[in-house]
Amino acid sequence: KWNKIEHRNHSRDELYEMEVTFNEMIDQLKTNYEKQEDFVSNASHELKTPIQIVKSYAQLMERRGMDNPELLQESIQAIDSEADRMKKLVEQLLALAKNKKNVVHKEVEFHQLVEHSIVTFKQAYGREIEFHKNIESIYVMGSADQLEQIIYILIDNALKYSKEKIVVSLFTYNGEVIFSVQDFGNGISEEEQERIFERFYRVDKARSRETGGTGLGLSIALTIAEEHNGKLTVESTEGEGSTFTLVLPILKKKSQPTE
Numbered sequence: 001k002w003n004k005i006e007h008r009n010h011s012r013d014e015l016y017e018m019e020v021t022f023n024e025m026i027d028q029l030k031t032n033y034e035k036q037e038d039f040v041s042n043a044s045h046e047l048k049t050p051i052q053i054v055k056s057y058a059q060l061m062e063r064r065g066m067d068n069p070e071l072l073q074e075s076i077q078a079i080d081s082e083a084d085r086m087k088k089l090v091e092q093l094l095a096l097a098k099n100k101k102n103v104v105h106k107e108v109e110f111h112q113l114v115e116h117s118i119v120t121f122k123q124a125y126g127r128e129i130e131f132h133k134n135i136e137s138i139y140v141m142g143s144a145d146q147l148e149q150i151i152y153i154l155i156d157n158a159l160k161y162s163k164e165k166i167v168v169s170l171f172t173y174n175g176e177v178i179f180s181v182q183d184f185g186n187g188i189s190e191e192e193q194e195r196i197f198e199r200f201y202r203v204d205k206a207r208s209r210e211t212g213g214t215g216l217g218l219s220i221a222l223t224i225a226e227e228h229n230g231k232l233t234v235e236s237t238e239g240e241g242s243t244f245t246l247v248l249p250i251l252k253k254k255s256q257p258t259e
């Protein structure tokens with residue numbers, strides 16, 4: 001008799017468990033579907049805006065541009081910068097859509113990527129970038145293009161959202177590479193820190209737009225970090241600045257000779 005009851009109870013538990021799992025799965029699918037829908041609608045909206053701006057400048061040029069060289073100049077510049085924006089947006093959308101199965105992971109000299117990016121940014125922006133390191137060469141497993149993209153996004157943001165010098169550090173600790181980018185800008189409030197890694201999220205839409213931002217950079221950086229078994233985090237104090245840190249597993253390293 002007891003056996004029978006126990007047996008029945010057991011199957012009822014199992015049924016209940018299955019129901020819970022099934023409901024969780026449906027919820028997950030629903031959330032994924034809603035996220036996809038949001039993504040598509042955000043992406044279309046973000047693309048529509050520059051297209052509309054280009055169109056209105058083109059019309060303005062047609063109507064009043066012939067005898068107004070200043071207006072012509074302004075319109076051409078606006079069209080050019082909106083086209084750049086669209087180009088960046090499309091490139092970023094493609095980066096997000098990239099199927100991770102098609103990304104080949106190889107040995108990558110991470111230190112070299114960082115140094116190369118710093119030189120490029122210094123030349124392009126003429127801003128002060130301080131660089132600290134405790135290694136000479138460091139290898140990680142991954143895609144050089146994608147890792148370069150993270151470095152680029154973090155340095156670009158630090159320069160965009162602050163006016164003073166920025167500090168880039170590259171250290172190894174406990175079998176991990178710690179790459180961080182620190183700025184002394186306005187910082188990010190605690191509530192915002194949780195949201196900035198979301199796709200299309202921007203703390204200040206107007207400011208981000210002015211600086212050519214799309215709200216996709218950090219979400220791309222986070223996706224890439226996770227695909228490299230890494231972590232991307234932020235520490236920030238309002239009014240003082242922010243530090244973004246990428247942690248990756250080390251493949252092999254060569255230590256900095258002690259002087």
Ligand code: ADP
Pocket residue numbers: 153157158161162183185186187188196201202203204208212213214215216217218219242
């Ligand atoms: P965006 O293209 O707008 O820069 P991101 O995804 O790179 O998009 O960043 C999302 C938002 O996070 C930005 O719009 C900005 O408000 C905020 N943010 C990112 N980096 C910094 C930083 N270093 N200092 C202050 N705010 C930042």
